[in-house]
Amino acid sequence: MFDIFGYHFMQNAMLAALLASIACGIIGVYVVSKRIVFISGGIAHASFGGIGLGYFIGISPVLGATIFSIISAITMGVSTRRTRLPEDTVIGILWATGMALGAIFISLTPGYTTNLFSYLFGNILTVPDSELLLILILDVVILAVVVLLYKEFLAISFDEEYSTVIGMPTEKIYLILLCLIALTIVVMIRVVGIILVIALLTIPASLARQFTNDMKKMMVLSVIFSIIFTFTGLFLSYILDLASGATIIITSVIIFATVISTRKLLSSTRLPSQKM
């Protein structure tokens, strides 16, 4: 069965999974720790508008999604902070707006829109070389910003009020963090698609949190878990001939649930009330 490694598309798929795992493993730690899962889901879904736009004006849908996800990240960040509307209301509205725009653009596009499904649910077996390069560049950007702003991201994630008091430009830093989430979503489009991306932003990081209290170690573990999930899912989908994105997610969920319940079981059997 190891001849599958020889296929070019498989090599690209594994490379994409590896690169995507680096981005989502690291950024996922912020998403989970700062509890911005819902806003991240909103950015991901709103980026569908960009995919539609890409089809409509004839540019790469991934490029369209990049532009749209950045715009929606900034819009969400600014409008959740500066309007009096509840944050989840703002997110819900923008989430649906992006998707609606995408649907309109696609219906305006003449002819058959191929591959639409793969942007929604991912199709890692069809990553072209050019897109690998884009993923690599985005990875480098994400890593560089995290290294540069590590202490700032840590501070605003932990205690935004105090960060403001000590003179940190917290709103700008928060918007930069949201933009990194937007870029991570773009990286993940091929792997699991915009609808499923939120699972890979939360499961590896949340699992990593089970094993460490330290954010840096959490990032390393989260990347490793993400690699395990995407690779396992990829091979299972190949062997069982299932949709790759969905298989990766289901694989992650099964491993996550198994680890969590095993740990729970182990800690509860250690209770002193054991009967021999």
Next chain:
Amino acid sequence: MLKEKEVVKFENVWAYYNSHPALQDINFAIYDRDFLGIIGPNGGGKTTLLKIILGLLKPRHGKVIVLGKEPREGRPQIGYVPQKSFFDKNFPINVWQVTLMGRYSHTGLFRRYSMEDKKLAEQSLERVGMMEYRDRQIGELSGGQQKRVFIARALSSNPKILLLDEPMESVDPKVQGEIYGLLKEFQKEMTIVLVSHDITAISIYVDKIACLNQTLVYHGPKEISVEVLEGTYQCPINLIAHGTIPHRVLKEHD
């Protein structure tokens, strides 16, 4: 006689919350090495006052001077201990990383914490007696220990003024005493200002008291009258007497 140095000065300060006045014509000064307790009911403008001192909020009218500068510019020399810790108890951060955050105003964007930052953070943890907990996750500590860490974080910026918002909330009396002991110690080097809605939290250690309920009544050392407190709280109130042993006398209702 040498005049005492003013570290904070309010002149005819008015501030509004939406369209309601939160502060009305506030005039007062805080002097170097004061230990001042500002008390007042919730909604009496305590948070607004703090925000103005920190330069996070501009008053509608009036003038505020902090350490001889605009409040915003004076801010790096204020150590702030926030009220309730609204942080996520599960957040992956340890005591050491929290304390280092206090150095930010001296370190600045992008830069890494220097050896000096680390030395000062270490000293601050030593002073509040939390050095041995430096690797512990913050949420694992008790409320009193967390308070000490947040005080260490404020201290690590080498402040001239230490500003504490409701420092004794959800802290038991024994720990309150310990924290007051620490603050009294720090008073030798800096001005201490604490804000509370709970008059019982203002202990014998506090030298001066100001009552705040939109307007501010400032008291010299060791004096506070029932009329003033009742005016502030709009209800009958316990009397605080300062002395070596703190005791309270309940004023009879008319």
